Amino acid sequence: MSTDDWDMQISETQLARLTRDMDEAHQETLPAMRASALDLAEEIRARRTDEPRDAGRRRFLLGAGGAAVALTLAACSSSSKSTSGSSPSAGGSPASAGASGQYTGDLKVVALATALENQAVGAYQAALQAAQAGKLGTVPPAVANFVTTAMAQHADHAKAWNAVLTGAGKPAITDVPLSNQADTTAALGKAASVGDVAKLALQLEDQAAQTYLFAAYNVTSPAGIATAATIAPVEAMHAAILNYVLGQYPVPDDFLPVDKAASPTLLTV
Amino acid sequence: MMATEHIDSRLLEELTEQSQDLNSDALRITRGALIDFGQAAEPVGRRWWQRGGALAGVAGMAALLGGSRAFAASASASADDIMALQTAASIENLAISVYQTAATLPFIKDGNKTVAAFIAKTTTQHQAHAQAFNSAATQAGGQAQNSPDPKYKAVVDQALPTIKTPADVVKLAITLEDVAAQTYTKNVSQVSNADLRKLFASVAPVEAQHRATLLAVQALLAGNAADLITIPVDPAKLPAAAGSVGFPDAFYKTDMASPISEGAVK
Numbered sequence: 001m002s003t004d005d006w007d008m009q010i011s012e013t014q015l016a017r018l019t020r021d022m023d024e025a026h027q028e029t030l031p032a033m034r035a036s037a038l039d040l041a042e043e044i045r046a047r048r049t050d051e052p053r054d055a056g057r058r059r060f061l062l063g064a065g066g067a068a069v070a071l072t073l074a075a076c077s078s079s080s081k082s083t084s085g086s087s088p089s090a091g092g093s094p095a096s097a098g099a100s101g102q103y104t105g106d107l108k109v110v111a112l113a114t115a116l117e118n119q120a121v122g123a124y125q126a127a128l129q130a131a132q133a134g135k136l137g138t139v140p141p142a143v144a145n146f147v148t149t150a151m152a153q154h155a156d157h158a159k160a161w162n163a164v165l166t167g168a169g170k171p172a173i174t175d176v177p178l179s180n181q182a183d184t185t186a187a188l189g190k191a192a193s194v195g196d197v198a199k200l201a202l203q204l205e206d207q208a209a210q211t212y213l214f215a216a217y218n219v220t221s222p223a224g225i226a227t228a229a230t231i232a233p234v235e236a237m238h239a240a241i242l243n244y245v246l247g248q249y250p251v252p253d254d255f256l257p258v259d260k261a262a263s264p265t266l267l268t269v
Numbered sequence: 270m271m272a273t274e275h276i277d278s279r280l281l282e283e284l285t286e287q288s289q290d291l292n293s294d295a296l297r298i299t300r301g302a303l304i305d306f307g308q309a310a311e312p313v314g315r316r317w318w319q320r321g322g323a324l325a326g327v328a329g330m331a332a333l334l335g336g337s338r339a340f341a342a343s344a345s346a347s348a349d350d351i352m353a354l355q356t357a358a359s360i361e362n363l364a365i366s367v368y369q370t371a372a373t374l375p376f377i378k379d380g381n382k383t384v385a386a387f388i389a390k391t392t393t394q395h396q397a398h399a400q401a402f403n404s405a406a407t408q409a410g411g412q413a414q415n416s417p418d419p420k421y422k423a424v425v426d427q428a429l430p431t432i433k434t435p436a437d438v439v440k441l442a443i444t445l446e447d448v449a450a451q452t453y454t455k456n457v458s459q460v461s462n463a464d465l466r467k468l469f470a471s472v473a474p475v476e477a478q479h480r481a482t483l484l485a486v487q488a489l490l491a492g493n494a495a496d497l498i499t500i501p502v503d504p505a506k507l508p509a510a511a512g513s514v515g516f517p518d519a520f521y522k523t524d525m526a527s528p529i530s531e532g533a534v535k
Contacts, residue, residue, distance in 0.1 A: 140504040146512035153519040160520075194504065209474055216470035217463040229457035229470055230520040233450055236474030237481035237516040244485065245512075247501025251390070251478040254397040255471040 103170060103269065106219045110164050112264045113228070114173040116211060117158035119184060120204050122176055124151035126188045127197045136194050143194050143245060150201075150238050157231050164227075177269040178262075195246065202242040203260075209235035210261040232256070350460050351411035352533035354402045356418065357456065357469070359532025360449045361399035363417035367425055367445060368392040371438045380435060383498050384486065391442075391479055398472050405468060411534070418532040421448060436490045443483045448525055450476035455526035473521070481515035488514045 103111035124147045131139045162172040176184075184200070191197045212232035216225055240250040346354075368388050371377050377385055403413035417425075421444075428441050453473035457466050488510050489497050497506055 138505065140507060140512075141509035142507035142512035143504055144512070145509040149513035149516070153516065156519040213467075213470050213474065216457050217466040222458060225466065226458040229454050229473065230523070232470060233454060233474045233477030233521040234516055234519060237477050240478040240481040241485065241512065241515045244482065244500070244502065245504050245507075249390070249500065250482045251394065251475060253475065254394045255401070256474045257471075 101269075103165075103267070106221045106224050107165065107168060107170060108264045108267065109215050109219050110161050110224065111170075111173055111177075111269065112211065112262060112267055113215070113231075114158055114161040114165065115176055115178050115267060116204075116208050116262060117154045117161060118173065119176045119178060119181060120154040120201075120208060121151055121158060123184060123188060123201065123204055124148075124154070126185075127191070127201070130188070130191060130197070131194075136191065136197060139194055143198070146238075146241060146245070147201075150205075153234060153238075157234075160227065164224075173269070178266045179268055180262075180266055198242050198246050202239055202246065205235050205239040205242060206260045207262050209233075209239060209256060210258045213256050214258045214261040345462055346405075346409035346411075346465065347461050349529055350462075350465055351406050351409050353456050353460055353469075353529040354406035354409070354465075355411060355414035355534050356527055356529055356532035357449075357453060357472075358399050358402040358406065358414040359416060359418040360421070360445070360452060360527065361395045361402060362415065363421055363425060364395045364442075364445050364449065365392055365399065366417055367441065368395065370429070371432075371442070374432070374438065376435055377438060381495055381498050383500055384435060384439075387482065387486075394475060394479075398475075401468060401472070405465065414532060414534050416532075418527065420527065420531055421445065435495070436487065439483050439487045439490065443480055443487065446476050446480040446483060448527060450474075450480060450521060451523050451526040454521050455523040456529070459529060477521060484517070485511050485515045 127136070127147055128144075128151075130136050131144070162174075166172050178184075184204075187200050188197075191200065209232050212228040212235065215228040216232065219225055219228065236256060243252065244250045368391055372385065372388050372392070377388065403415075407413050424444070425441065428437075432438055432441065450473050453469040453476065456469040457473065460466055460469065486498055488508070489495060492508055492510075494508065497503075497511075
């Protein structure tokens with residue numbers, strides 16, 4: 001079948017409808033997710049009764065939720081520029097959170113989650129830039145659509161986790177303070193094809209999904225458990241589609257494992 | 270109408286074998302890890318990343334499947350936990366039944382080989398889930414649930430006579446996978462101990478992956494592109510929508526989650 005033949009087989013109307021349905025469904029989930037994130041922040045704050053509450057900031061975060069994707073992308077972009085140019089920050093040096101070891105307990109897991117989400121956003125952003133620069137060859141429309149949609153969802157996840165951090169009085173994490181970031185950046189720089197990028201993306205998605213699984217049965221906060229539980233399946237779905245694109249079986253495990261889960265020791269803040 | 274066969278059957282078999290090998294590895298690792306799993310009943314500490322490395326490789330329910338001793342040590346499951354496990358088993362039982370029925374339909378059996386292979390593999394995965402949920406239920410002092418979820422069985426009974434095409438099968442399967450994923454996602458927050466959270470949290474993403482795959486298949490069928498339902502596929506031929514239709518939500522919903530009592534043994 002030629003590409004021209006394919007173009008005749010699905011209408012623009014149908015594509016538009018599918019995309020619109022997906023976007024509407026995506027938007028419907030955001031209010032509940034923001035509420036869950038705020039519950040988690042409230043729990044963490046309640047444990048630290050010696051600290052003053054910051055209701056004003058919490059209300060701001062609630063109101064800012066509608067612009068989650070744009071704001072987080074802007075934050076990642078800005079942060080990247082401040083550390084290592086337009087690609088994700090190499091070396092994982094902290095740009096937004098200065099003191100060492102300031103995230104403890106469940107908040108360390110939240111910080112790890114935020115960093116992983118930023119890492120994914122940065123990786124997809126770098127992939128798009130590489131594609132635009134012609135470094136990856138011809139990028140299939142399905143792959144481009146995957147990248148932009150998955151990137152937006154990771155940005156939403158990062159936004160939710162950052163709301164928890166700031167709600168607990170901690171600095172938001174807008175860059176990638178992970179010790180494996182230099183390797184990730186290097187791998188992205190070497191990517192010469194869509195397949196190379198897809199393989200790297202699959203590693204990141206597997207890592208994220210499995211980290212959330214591990215977090216779901218190890219963190220102590222009920223809202224933290226619920227948040228991790230609602231994100232893990234989405235990262236796993238990303239992985240399923242990537243597996244399919246890579247010519248691999250999309251559901252390789254009967255039970256999601258945790259052998260690729262990230263350790264909080266990766267955090268450099 | 271299903272398209273002509275484009276699947277590389279040999280490759281699919283190899284991939285299936287590799288998948289089975291990975292699962293076998295997970296079970297083997299689990300059994301080894303269980304030697305050190307005596308602390309399973311201990312309260313979950315905050316510094317979870319400092320635990321033994323062996324446990325880091327343990328799949329959620331695989332630990333329960335392979336280690337009755339370990340689960341018994343932490344079997345502080347409540348009556349609600351047992352009901353949740355039985356309801357989960359009932360959802361799995363129904364999914365198994367639907368996939369097994371679908372596999373016998375002429376347009377599945379003699380149709381797209383990748384769809385047929387997916388149905389076969391997915392059936393075995395649901396069987397593993399059902400076994401895991403029932404194992405946990407019985408080890409916690411409850412009964413195994415061997416019947417289907419009554420609410421969705423009624424839905425299936427109503428839908429089955431109307432199924433005429435692969436798209437009809439896919440649509441019904443998407444509903445069941447979504448209900449399963451939503452239910453287990455919610456269950457993670459409802460059960461009373463870490464072992465059960467691990468179980469539900471390790472199964473929900475797998476059901477979500479089933480759904481993601483089926484959503485992509487559904488989009489290809491709707492676009493009269495069944496010939497692209499192959500492994501491997503040429504990504505260049507996929508419509509743009511196929512890249513994103515498989516994951517419609519940034520956060521997995523739970524508004525359709527079944528209540529824990531829905532499929533409990535009466």
